[in-house]
Amino acid sequence: MESFSFEAIGTQWHITTEVPVDTAVRSEVAALVEQYDAALSRFRPDSAVTTLGHSGGTAILPGYAAPLLDLFDSLERLTQGRLNPLVGGSLEQLGYGPGYPLRPLGPPAAAPGWTSTVSWQRQEAVETVALTLNQPATVDVGAAGKGQLVDLVWELLTARGYAAVVVDAGSDMRHSGPESLRVALEHPYDPGAAIGVLDLQDGALCASAANRRSWGEGLHHVLDASTGRPVDAVAATWVLAADAMTADGLATALFITDPALLAAEFSFEYVRMFSDGRAQFSNAMAGVLFS
Amino acid sequence: MKPQATKPLLTVVAGLTLLGTAGCGSDGAADNAAGTPASSPASSPASAAAGTGAEGPGNYADGEYTGTGSYIPPSNQKEEVTVKMTLSGGTVTAVEVTPSGNNPTSKRYQAEFTDGIQEQVVGKPLDSLDVGKVAGSSLTSQGFNKALEMIKGEAAG
Numbered sequence A: 001m002e003s004f005s006f007e008a009i010g011t012q013w014h015i016t017t018e019v020p021v022d023t024a025v026r027s028e029v030a031a032l033v034e035q036y037d038a039a040l041s042r043f044r045p046d047s048a049v050t051t052l053g054h055s056g057g058t059a060i061l062p063g064y065a066a067p068l069l070d071l072f073d074s075l076e077r078l079t080q081g082r083l084n085p086l087v088g089g090s091l092e093q094l095g096y097g098p099g100y101p102l103r104p105l106g107p108p109a110a111a112p113g114w115t116s117t118v119s120w121q122r123q124e125a126v127e128t129v130a131l132t133l134n135q136p137a138t139v140d141v142g143a144a145g146k147g148q149l150v151d152l153v154w155e156l157l158t159a160r161g162y163a164a165v166v167v168d169a170g171s172d173m174r175h176s177g178p179e180s181l182r183v184a185l186e187h188p189y190d191p192g193a194a195i196g197v198l199d200l201q202d203g204a205l206c207a208s209a210a211n212r213r214s215w216g217e218g219l220h221h222v223l224d225a226s227t228g229r230p231v232d233a234v235a236a237t238w239v240l241a242a243d244a245m246t247a248d249g250l251a252t253a254l255f256i257t258d259p260a261l262l263a264a265e266f267s268f269e270y271v272r273m274f275s276d277g278r279a280q281f282s283n284a285m286a287g288v289l290f291s
Numbered sequence B: 001m002k003p004q005a006t007k008p009l010l011t012v013v014a015g016l017t018l019l020g021t022a023g024c025g026s027d028g029a030a031d032n033a034a035g036t037p038a039s040s041p042a043s044s045p046a047s048a049a050a051g052t053g054a055e056g057p058g059n060y061a062d063g064e065y066t067g068t069g070s071y072i073p074p075s076n077q078k079e080e081v082t083v084k085m086t087l088s089g090g091t092v093t094a095v096e097v098t099p100s101g102n103n104p105t106s107k108r109y110q111a112e113f114t115d116g117i118q119e120q121v122v123g124k125p126l127d128s129l130d131v132g133k134v135a136g137s138s139l140t141s142q143g144f145n146k147a148l149e150m151i152k153g154e155a156a157g
Helices: A023-040 A048-055 A065-078 A085-093 A145-159 A244-253 A259-263 B006-026 B040-055 B104-111 B142-156
Strands: A002-008 A011-017 A057-062 A118-123 A128-133 A166-168 A172-175 A181-187 A190-200 A203-209 A234-241 A269-274 A279-281 B063-071 B079-088 B091-099 B116-118 B133-135
Touching (some): A002 A023, A011 A145, A023 A048, A023 A057, A023 A065, A023 A145, A048 A057, A048 A128, A065 A118, A065 A145, A065 A244, A145 A172, A145 A203, A172 A181, A172 A244, A203 B133, A234 A244
Antiparallel strands (some): A002 A011, A011 A166, A057 A128, A118 A128, A166 A172, A172 A203, A203 A234, A234 A269, A269 A279, A279 B116, B063 B079, B079 B091, B091 B116
16 A cells, blocks of 8 residues: 655645555645635635635635535535534634634624525536625635545546545545555544544545634634534534545534434434533444444 | 343333324324323333332343334334343443334434434543544644644743
8 A cells, every 4th residue: 555645724634545646646636635725715815715705796616616515505404504604704703713813803603694695506617616605704614625625636546547545634534445444533532542443445434523623611613603602512523424525514514413304315324422421323333432 | 142121121112102202293293192102011110120220230231132112103003113222330331223114204203213322432542453544633733733832822921
């Protein structure tokens, strides 16, 4: 197995393939990550969504924004607005914004309504998406964006003929190949420990934990968009799904909604651990947690 | 051989029946007959037995217990559920419920009760595990970490 690593979008990436990835394809991976960041990162002052957020109006995004926005449409509806990409403004209010001020600007603020503020359209001919905001607002695709970038990198490498591709971006990973990958579920309160182990094969595993990015009493980056307040009942979630974008989005959604609600429209397995130490898991995850 | 404990399991099933009925009731579909679980004759003494068991651990040996119960939902179509419990040191550490899901409504309600619950997660040191990867969010962005160090420093000074 061959591997290479790089840092991007605030995390360390490790990519494993059967044979080494050549320089030209590594450059393609770097360009893809850069394009994604330039379009969708709210932490970049020059990104398309940042510019759009200042004044509202329409931004032209790469075609892959369509499945991402489609997923957000579903999650926003299923969670009745508690998961909403416009939560970016609520996060900034609590101090989690560009430059990481980490000081609340004021009391928690609910996000503007997703469906009342946002509309988007595929532009098939030019493989782009037009995203329109009818008022200034901060779009934060963080709930599923990193997962989607994992998928895009995995698809690029697979399309270039690489086999047994594992893309690991810390909390989100995608695997393909004849040998399964044994993965530990990191204890949210003890980075040196795990609460369980599972085998990942030909699919994606995404983890979400609230407390790791905590900058004050009760302040972390997983919010209920309808109140603008951090969610405190759930400590960490893990989701297995066919692709990392879906797994990532569902891992975030499990902080604020019941698994059964999501199961009505998505196919996935999960573990979620509550802050009191209890854990809930889907049938297929029985035996994953240590007991 | 697995130890068998039918009575406490029926208690669990009876509990499920009540929950299931409440769920249907909120749908406006419940009628008077619906609240009567098919296993009601057996469930009353079982409740008493379970109550005693809860007060003094050790009444049941550690291990996995499996039982099957049935109930009749408002659809009048008999439903069966299989309940598997793991008992350790006198406490239930895992419960797994497998529904038969004969009709779509029951299937949906039952799905809400088939998820497993573990009362307390158990951490094991990572270096004691043979794994290829760790899924968590220990890696946070350098920018965030630097900013956090800075405000901590200011707070200390």
